[in-house]
Amino acid sequence: MKRPGVLSVYRWELIKLRYQKRTYLGLGASLIVPIIFVVAIHFRHDRRGGDFAFASYLTRSGLAVPLVIMLFGAVWMFPLITALVAGDIFASEDHNGTLKTILTRSLERGQIFAGKALAAATYAVAAILLGGTVAVIAGSIQSGFNSLQTLSGTVVSAPKGLELVYVGLLVYLIPIGTVVCIGLLLSTITRNSAAAVVGTLMVSLLFQLIGILPGLTGLQPYLLSTQFNAWQGLLRTPIDWSPIIRAAWVCAMYGVPAMAAAFLVFLRRDVAGG
Amino acid sequence: MSVPRRGSDTDAPPPVEVRGLVKRYGELTAVDGVDLTVRAGDVYGYLGPNGAGKTTSLRMMLGLIRPTSGSVRLFGRDPQQSVKALDDVAGFVEAPAFYAYLTARRNLELLAAYDGDEARSRVDHALATVELTGRARDRVGGYSHGMKQRLGIAAALLREPKLMILDEPATGLDPAGMRDMRQLIRGLAEQGITVVLSSHLLAEVEELCNRVAIVREGRIVYEGMISELKRGAGTTYRLATTDDERALAVCRAQRGINDLRVQHQRICFTASGEAAVAELSQALVEAGALIHTLAPETVTLEDLFFSLTEGRDGDRMASEDPDSVEVAR
Numbered sequence: 001m002k003r004p005g006v007l008s009v010y011r012w013e014l015i016k017l018r019y020q021k022r023t024y025l026g027l028g029a030s031l032i033v034p035i036i037f038v039v040a041i042h043f044r045h046d047r048r049g050g051d052f053a054f055a056s057y058l059t060r061s062g063l064a065v066p067l068v069i070m071l072f073g074a075v076w077m078f079p080l081i082t083a084l085v086a087g088d089i090f091a092s093e094d095h096n097g098t099l100k101t102i103l104t105r106s107l108e109r110g111q112i113f114a115g116k117a118l119a120a121a122t123y124a125v126a127a128i129l130l131g132g133t134v135a136v137i138a139g140s141i142q143s144g145f146n147s148l149q150t151l152s153g154t155v156v157s158a159p160k161g162l163e164l165v166y167v168g169l170l171v172y173l174i175p176i177g178t179v180v181c182i183g184l185l186l187s188t189i190t191r192n193s194a195a196a197v198v199g200t201l202m203v204s205l206l207f208q209l210i211g212i213l214p215g216l217t218g219l220q221p222y223l224l225s226t227q228f229n230a231w232q233g234l235l236r237t238p239i240d241w242s243p244i245i246r247a248a249w250v251c252a253m254y255g256v257p258a259m260a261a262a263f264l265v266f267l268r269r270d271v272a273g274g
Numbered sequence: 275m276s277v278p279r280r281g282s283d284t285d286a287p288p289p290v291e292v293r294g295l296v297k298r299y300g301e302l303t304a305v306d307g308v309d310l311t312v313r314a315g316d317v318y319g320y321l322g323p324n325g326a327g328k329t330t331s332l333r334m335m336l337g338l339i340r341p342t343s344g345s346v347r348l349f350g351r352d353p354q355q356s357v358k359a360l361d362d363v364a365g366f367v368e369a370p371a372f373y374a375y376l377t378a379r380r381n382l383e384l385l386a387a388y389d390g391d392e393a394r395s396r397v398d399h400a401l402a403t404v405e406l407t408g409r410a411r412d413r414v415g416g417y418s419h420g421m422k423q424r425l426g427i428a429a430a431l432l433r434e435p436k437l438m439i440l441d442e443p444a445t446g447l448d449p450a451g452m453r454d455m456r457q458l459i460r461g462l463a464e465q466g467i468t469v470v471l472s473s474h475l476l477a478e479v480e481e482l483c484n485r486v487a488i489v490r491e492g493r494i495v496y497e498g499m500i501s502e503l504k505r506g507a508g509t510t511y512r513l514a515t516t517d518d519e520r521a522l523a524v525c526r527a528q529r530g531i532n533d534l535r536v537q538h539q540r541i542c543f544t545a546s547g548e549a550a551v552a553e554l555s556q557a558l559v560e561a562g563a564l565i566h567t568l569a570p571e572t573v574t575l576e577d578l579f580f581s582l583t584e585g586r587d588g589d590r591m592a593s594e595d596p597d598s599v600e601v602a603r
Contacts, residue, residue: 002390002391003390004387004388004390008387008388009388011387015380015384016373016375016376019375020375096371097368097369097371098371098372100338100367100368101366101371101372101385102385102388103336103337103338103357104336104337104338104360104364104365104366105357105360105388105389105433106357106358106360106361106389106390106433107357107388108356108357109357268340270333270339270340271333271339272330272333272338272339
């Protein structure tokens with residue numbers, strides 16, 4: 001008999017996500033928010049833009065829309081969407097008693113953990129890429145698929161701008177990956193879906209709070225919240241890789257221990273409830 | 275009904291071998307040095323009152339809980355070391371749990387995928403065995419408790435187990451459901467599957483199981499054949515005569531008549547053997563106490579269970595009965 005592996009768990013975790021409302025809640029938010037944002041731009045009286053990065057570009061190029069969504073989505077929207085699944089994926093099994101059901105089949109705990117972690121990460125990637133793609137399409141309909149002005153003032157063509165947007169989304173996935181790790185940790189520790197989802201969001205917001213506290217600005221480069229802006233290095237001429245490299249190791253600094261702790265907790269824990 | 279043991283390879287490790295199993299939660303000792311052996315072909319009852327540590331023991335057997343000390347071996351393999359120890363093993367502890375938003379078939383397909391390639395081909399047969407084929411496309415969230423219990427059995431059957439561990443499989447079922455569950459378990463035993471059955475339904479255990487372990491406060495107070503347990507308890511006789519006062523006096527004087535007491539206005543005693551009973555009946559007639567009834571009373575597993583789990587070890591049930599009066603010799 002061929003023994004099952006991580007891919008079996010991964011595949012079925014994705015199937016299970018298809019049948020759960022929270023999946024559509026998160027993906028729905030990724031889909032709707034850029035559309036609402038574009039509609040708001042359309043009806044805005046002040047066409048000069050706001051006082052945030054890329055605000056003035058919004059009416060000139062639709063490619064600015066995903067950048068602004070990434071900017072504001074980092075505050076709570078994307079961490080919350082990510083936490084909806086990462087925080088729930090172990091805790092709901094505990095709550096429903098299904099953990100004991102799957103742990104008494106032919107899969108090692110490590111395989112189940114890996115499959116679930118991969119599924120939570122896949123969902124986060126899907127949500128971010130969906131949000132970004134919808135923002136590109138909606139923005140292009142509203143403001144046109146035009147060339148994009150970088151943060152250094154240079155102008156890149158629309159296709160190059162599109163490439164930068166998608167590479168930016170990939171860079172954005174680095175801190176999102178850390179949120180996944182934190183969500184998985186809280187999911188295994190709390191065994192409570194709501195606590196893990198809210199807890200993950202709270203951790204994300206706490207980083208932002210620390211970032212604005214007077215006297216702690218020196219910590220800013222090393223906070224998780226700061227790494228959500230690393231993609232802006234791509235919009236410099238020449239490209240500034242330093243914030244992206246820093247995001248990689250800072251996020252690893254938070255994410256790897258969280259993931260390792262989640263793994264060990266899941267591996268060693270007693271499944272006494274349910 | 276006792277289930278005859280099927281022939282087994284005596285060199286093969288037993289389906290379940292538990293030695294010195296302990297589980298502590300802080301100050302609380304939930305399982306306290308449990309030793310038990312389930313042999314191939316057994317239908318093994320695991321009995322005890324609530325909180326006696328039955329489910330904790332079963333969870334340790336399935337590798338869900340780490341023992342504080344002691345060992346579990348399933349067919350010689352340690353479930354704490356690898357899930358491979360659960361090959362040939364299936365079952366559930368407490369109520370079987372499924373994904374409420376998936377259909378029964380989807381749930382079984384998922385579990386089959388977690389069992390390996392071949393299990394998927396057994397989904398239809400498993401559903402048919404528990405008579406859920408017609409409801410296979412319904413979401414489990416809409417299932418009754420009894421249907422979930424049956425689906426739990428179906429999920430276990432996917433693994434084609436040699437050992438089935440079932441924790442309270444008939445709990446919450448209506449009489450028809452309980453009957454069906456009994457038939458199902460009997461069918462499993464007839465197929466040669468070793469069954470470990472934890473249950474509160476002592477009549478069911480007595481009917482289905484050949485061997486039992488009775489656990490009290492985390493410790494095994496009896497492990498062995500039900501028939502031996504009953505034999506060890508001796509046979510209680512009930513006596514009614516035309517003159518019970520005189521009959522009591524005769525019983526007191528008669529050799530081989532023990533544990534004499536009056537219970538529910540009947541004289542009760544145990545006898546050292548059938549000869550002692552025969553001598554007593556002759557003595558009663560000679561004394562003028564004509565016999566209305568002199569009958570052995572079968573001790574049930576329930577009597578023995580309460581005796582072992584509620585009384586002091588070795589106490590007899592009758593001595594705790596408020597209607598029972600011991601008679602001094």
